[in-house]
Structures are given as C-alpha cells and as structure tokens.
Amino acid sequence: MKLITAIIKPFKLEEVRDALTSLGVHGMTVTEVKGYGRQKGHTEIYRGAEYAVSFLPKIKLEVATNTDLVDKVIEAITAAARTGQIGDGKIFVSPVERSLRIRTGERDAEAL
Amino acid sequence: MTKFNTFLSRGFAASAVLALSALPALAQAATPPVPNKGDTAWLLISTALVLMMSIPGLALFYGGLVRSKNMLSILTQVLAIVCMVSLLWVFFGYSMAFTNGGGLNDFVGGFDKAFLAKVDANAVVATFSNGVVVPELAYMAFQMTFACITPALIIGAFAERAKFSAVMVFMALWVTFIYFPMAHMVWYWGGPDAIGDAAKAVAAATDEAAKKVAQAKLDEVKADAGMLFKWGALDFAGGTVVHINAGIAGLVGCLMMGKRVGYGKELMAPHSLTMTMIGAALLWVGWFGFNAGSNLEANGTTALAFVNTFVATAAAGFAWLIVEWVAKGKPSLLGLVSGVVAGLVAVTPASGFAGPMGSIILGLVAGVVCFIFVTSVKNALGYDDSLDVFGVHCVGGIIGAIATGILVNPALGGAGIPDYESKPGELAVAAYEFGPAVMAQVKAVLFTLVFSGVGSAILFKLVDLVIGLRVPQEQEREGLDVASHGERAYNS
Numbered sequence: 001m002k003l004i005t006a007i008i009k010p011f012k013l014e015e016v017r018d019a020l021t022s023l024g025v026h027g028m029t030v031t032e033v034k035g036y037g038r039q040k041g042h043t044e045i046y047r048g049a050e051y052a053v054s055f056l057p058k059i060k061l062e063v064a065t066n067t068d069l070v071d072k073v074i075e076a077i078t079a080a081a082r083t084g085q086i087g088d089g090k091i092f093v094s095p096v097e098r099s100l101r102i103r104t105g106e107r108d109a110e111a112l
Numbered sequence: 113m114t115k116f117n118t119f120l121s122r123g124f125a126a127s128a129v130l131a132l133s134a135l136p137a138l139a140q141a142a143t144p145p146v147p148n149k150g151d152t153a154w155l156l157i158s159t160a161l162v163l164m165m166s167i168p169g170l171a172l173f174y175g176g177l178v179r180s181k182n183m184l185s186i187l188t189q190v191l192a193i194v195c196m197v198s199l200l201w202v203f204f205g206y207s208m209a210f211t212n213g214g215g216l217n218d219f220v221g222g223f224d225k226a227f228l229a230k231v232d233a234n235a236v237v238a239t240f241s242n243g244v245v246v247p248e249l250a251y252m253a254f255q256m257t258f259a260c261i262t263p264a265l266i267i268g269a270f271a272e273r274a275k276f277s278a279v280m281v282f283m284a285l286w287v288t289f290i291y292f293p294m295a296h297m298v299w300y301w302g303g304p305d306a307i308g309d310a311a312k313a314v315a316a317a318t319d320e321a322a323k324k325v326a327q328a329k330l331d332e333v334k335a336d337a338g339m340l341f342k343w344g345a346l347d348f349a350g351g352t353v354v355h356i357n358a359g360i361a362g363l364v365g366c367l368m369m370g371k372r373v374g375y376g377k378e379l380m381a382p383h384s385l386t387m388t389m390i391g392a393a394l395l396w397v398g399w400f401g402f403n404a405g406s407n408l409e410a411n412g413t414t415a416l417a418f419v420n421t422f423v424a425t426a427a428a429g430f431a432w433l434i435v436e437w438v439a440k441g442k443p444s445l446l447g448l449v450s451g452v453v454a455g456l457v458a459v460t461p462a463s464g465f466a467g468p469m470g471s472i473i474l475g476l477v478a479g480v481v482c483f484i485f486v487t488s489v490k491n492a493l494g495y496d497d498s499l500d501v502f503g504v505h506c507v508g509g510i511i512g513a514i515a516t517g518i519l520v521n522p523a524l525g526g527a528g529i530p531d532y533e534s535k536p537g538e539l540a541v542a543a544y545e546f547g548p549a550v551m552a553q554v555k556a557v558l559f560t561l562v563f564s565g566v567g568s569a570i571l572f573k574l575v576d577l578v579i580g581l582r583v584p585q586e587q588e589r590e591g592l593d594v595a596s597h598g599e600r601a602y603n604s
Contacts, residue, residue, distance in 0.1 A: 044381060045440055047450060047500060048487035051379050 158405025181591025238303025359506020428455025
C-alpha cells in the first residue's frame with residue numbers, strides 16, 4: 001500500500017477527482033493548504049501598506065492505494081493537474097504500513 | 113450652515129412689502145412661527161440616517177479593515193461610544209453646546225438645559241430661514257447623532273491595541289472638554305429671527321437715543337454666538353467640529369499609544385473588505401442625513417447639499433481609483449472606498465455653500481491629496497494610524513474647510529455668505545471677498561488643530577497615567593476580541 005500526496009492548483013481539483021474516479025479510486029482526502037515552491041508569491045497593497053505574500057493557496061490531495069495502482073494514479077493526477085505553467089504542484093509517494101476501516105474493522109487492502 | 117435659496121424663491125415681492133412698512137413685520141412677530149411638518153419629518157429622518165452612519169456603517173467600515181481577531185473590539189467600541197455619548201448628550205452635552213455660556217460663551221455653553229430642562233415637545237429652535245422653526249427635541253436628537261459619531265471616528269487611529277476601559281473613559285472626557293465646546297464655538301448662534309428682529313428695531317428707531325439702544329441690542333444678539341461662528345468661519349455640517357477635530361485627536365492618540373506589535377513587519381491586511389464596502393456604502397447613504405439634514409429644513413438648499421454630497425463623493429472615489437491605478441498598477445476596491453470617504457469628509461463643510469461643479473473639483477482634489485497622505489506621507493513619517501483617521505478625516509476635513517471659503521463665492525457657482533442683517537427678515541447674500549472668507553476658514557482650521565490636538569494630548573496623558581492606554585503585548589497578540597471581550601467574531 002502507498003499513500004500518494006499531491007499538491008495541486010485549487011481549480012484543478014475537479015478534473016483530478018474525475019480522472020481518479022474513472023481509475024476506480026473510491027475515496028480521497030482533500031485539504032486547503034498554503035505553500036510555495038518555485039512559483040513566486042505576489043504583492044498585496046492595502047492603501048499605503050504593501051505585503052509580499054509568499055504562501056499561495058493550494059490543494060493537498062491524499063489517496064491511499066494498492067501498490068499496483070500507484071503508477072496509474074500518478075499518471076492520472078499528472079495529466080489532469082498539469083497546465084504547463086510554474087506552480088502546477090508536486091506528487092509524493094510514501095509507504096503505508098497498515099490500514100483499517102473503522103466501521104467494520106476490515107484491514108489493509110480490504111480497507112482501501 | 114445656511115440657505116439663501118428661500119430668498120430667491122420668495123422673489124422680490126416679499127422684500128418690497130417689508131421695505132414699505134415695519135407694521136406687517138410687527139404683526140408677524142406677534143404670532144410665533146410653528147414647525148412645518150415636512151421640515152420636522154426630514155430632520156427626524158436625517159437623525160436616523162446619521163445614527164446609521166455610526167451603527168452599523170462606521171463600525172463595519174472600520175471592522176472590515178482590522179484583522180479578524182480584533183473585529184469585535186471595533187464593533188464594541190463604536191456601539192458603546194454611541195450608547196454612552198447619547199446619554200452624556202442629553203445629560204449635559206446639548207446644554208454645553210447650545211445654550212448661552214455666560215462669561216465663557218465664546219467657548220462653551222452653560223447648564224440651563226442640562227437633563228433637557230425646558231426642552232419639551234412644545235419647544236422650538238431657529239433654522240436658517242426667517243420665520244422657520246423646528247421642534248427643539250428633533251434638533252437636539254439630530255445634533256446628538258453628530259456627538260456620537262465624532263468620538264467613534266477617533267478609535268480607528270489606535271485600533272487593534274487600545275484598552276477598552278481607557279477608550280471609554282477618554283471618550284467621556286473628550287466629548288465633554290473638546291467636542292461639546294467645539295460644537296458650541298462653531299454652531300451656536302441666535303438664529304435668523306433674533307438678528308432680523310433686532311435689525312428691524314434699529315431701522316425702526318426714530319431718534320438717536322432709541323437707535324443707540326436698538327443698536328446695542330443688535331450687537332448683543334450678534335455677540336451671543338460661538339467664537340468661530342463670530343469669526344465668520346463657515347462649516348455647514350461639521351468639517352471642523354467633526355472631521356478635523358476627530359482626525360487630529362486620532363493622530364495624537366496613535367502617536368501617544370505607539371505602533372501595533374509587528375507593525376511594518378507582519379501581515380496586517382484587512383480581514384474583510386466586503387464588510388468595509390458595506391460600511392462605506394452605509395456611510396454614504398447616511399451622509400445625506402448628515403449634510404442635507406444639517407440645513408434643518410427641507411428646501412432648495414437641502415437639495416443642494418444633497419447633490420453636492422452625491423457628486424463630490426463620486427469624484428473623490430474616482431480620483432483615488434485612477435491615481436492608485438496609475439501609481440500602484442491596480443485599481444483597488446479599498447482605494448475606491450477610501451476615496452469615497454475622503455470625498456464625503458471634504459464636502460461636509462462645503463455641502464450647503466458650494467455649487468455642484470465646485471464640489472466635484474473639491475472631491476477630485478480631496479481624493480488625490482488624501483491618497484498621497486495615506487500611501488506616502490504616513491509611511492514617510494512612520495506613525496501607525498491603523499485605519500487612517502488622520503489621513504482621511506483630518507486632511508480631507510482641512511481641504512474641505514478651506515475650499516468652503518473659496519467655493520462659497522457665487523462667481524464660482526457657490527451659494528454665497530449669508531447675511532441676515534442688511535435686509536432684516538430676509539436672507540441676503542453678503543458681498544464675497546476672497547481674503548476675509550478664506551482667512552476665516554484658515555483661522556478656524558488652525559484653532560481646531562491646536563485646541564483639539566493639545567486638549568486631546570492632555571486627556572490621553574491623564575487616562576494613560578490613571579488606567580493605561582494599551583493592552584499588554586500578549587493580549588494584543590492574542591487579539592482584543594478574546595482578550596478584552598471574551599468572545600470571537602467568527603466561530604466556524
């Protein structure tokens with residue numbers, strides 16, 4: 001099992017969700033986050049006060065999946081979230097030791 | 113404060129009749145005028161409109177500009193000030209502003225009408241037209257809303273760091289020692305009929321002795337007015353009394369309180385410009401009561417003040433928008449809203465005196481100058497006037513006050529300086545002279561800056577020694593809503 005964490009542009013969320021659903025991914029967790037990488041922030045001006053805002057709003061999407069699906073999931077997210085512009089985001093893959101569905105007590109692959 | 117449109121509309125017939133004989137005038141004097149229902153209705157509606165400027169207008173305008181952790185502190189301060197000053201006003205404020213103060217009459221009134229003594233449903237007060245009166249309770253309530261909003265304006269200068277108890281004690285002292293006297297000095301006078309009747313008596317006097325007595329009486333009537341009024345300073349709706357007064361007090365307050373923790377280093381962006389827009393729009397609508405209502409009657413001058421309030425504001429908002437667009441690259445809503453408020457402030461003293469085209473010029477100038485003050489001068493001087501009370505209200509008020517002395521000129525489309533004396537019983541327009549007219553305004557501005565600036569500094573110092581002006585730093589970090597009021601604006 002792997003946990004795939006993708007940081008994407010907020011407006012790409014629906015396209016990514018559609019792509020993952022058609023792959024058979026049944027669930028995911030989404031968080032509104034802020035951060036920066038190579039994309040520069042922007043300047044906000046309120047009357048005389050200028051603020052450099054370096055943390056930009058992004059969506060963090062987390063999907064736990066069987067190891068054999070990882071490449072397809074990565075591919076689907078990449079295809080759906082890419083605009084070709086700086087700031088498209090990143091994908092991280094990490095191992096998952098165990099999983100459990102709280103309602104039924106099912107474990108690991110059955111719990112995904 | 114004046115209107116001479118009534119003079120024009122009545123035409124020359126009325127003045128001709130008056131000129132023919134003093135008898136009709138004497139007969140008129142026998143039956144005291146009664147309030148007109150339309151005037152009374154307009155004045156009461158204006159009163160409610162000006163209250164709406166404070167709550168929720170100003171509260172939301174200011175509230176949206178602070179960080180969300182301080183939202184309730186702003187709303188609470190504004191509402192609490194309105195409640196407190198309303199009571200102080202009926203207890204002694206109205207009397208201090210609008211009665212004869214005996215030996216101190218140049219500066220402040222007395223206590224004859226404390227606790228609204230003698231101010232009952234039958235009492236009437238003068239307006240700006242001969243033979244027109246309004247119920248004194250309506251006038252008292254209208255002026256009450258001005259007393260409420262002026263101290264509330266000040267809190268923006270030291271928002272996000274002031275101690276609530278200190279704010280309340282300071283405001284009680286400030287309205288008592290600064291606002292009530294200022295209102296008296298600028299707006300207290302005998303009214304058109306008192307001057308008209310005394311002037312008629314001078315004209316009617318047959319022998320030298322009688323003339324002397326009558327002239328002495330006229331001088332006495334004219335002397336029974338506030339000092340700035342006697343200087344000839346024009347302030348239709350409160351450029352000096354409200355805006356310069358509050359603006360300079362705010363500057364003194366923010367200097368004495370010091371900068372907010374993290375000022376210039378941390379993000380202090382407005383938490384809701386949506387609220388600020390709602391508040392500014394309510395201010396604009398309410399300002400029709402403030403300016404047009406200040407004519408006390410419902411007539412042509414009222415409509416003039418209404419239109420001036422409309423167009424000067426539009427011009428100032430537009431001017432700020434364009435200048436900011438050019439200078440900073442983007443046209444911002446906050447800039448537009450700030451320009452709108454600057455225009456409202458600037459047109460306040462001029463609203464019943466200038467013409468609409470003059471008001472537009474005034475609005476354009478105010479929008480540009482206030483923009484420069486708020487965006488450049490404040491940063492250069494380094495004071496932390498959180499919500500730009502000085503840069504908008506004091507600077508806008510000064511521009512408006514001085515421009516009033518220029519734009520009142522009938523040659524520039526203005527209404528002219530009122531003269532109740534040369535044609536007793538009628539409102540005439542005095543000959544306009546640039547020098548004296550502008551100098552009277554400059555003197556009034558300088559006096560207000562010094563009186564309110566020094567007076568406020570003394571009161572701030574006093575409150576600082578007894579209570580302390582600021583909250584402790586950890587409370588400022590936490591936010592005043594939780595630290596001072598034990599509640600939060602937004603629970604999600």
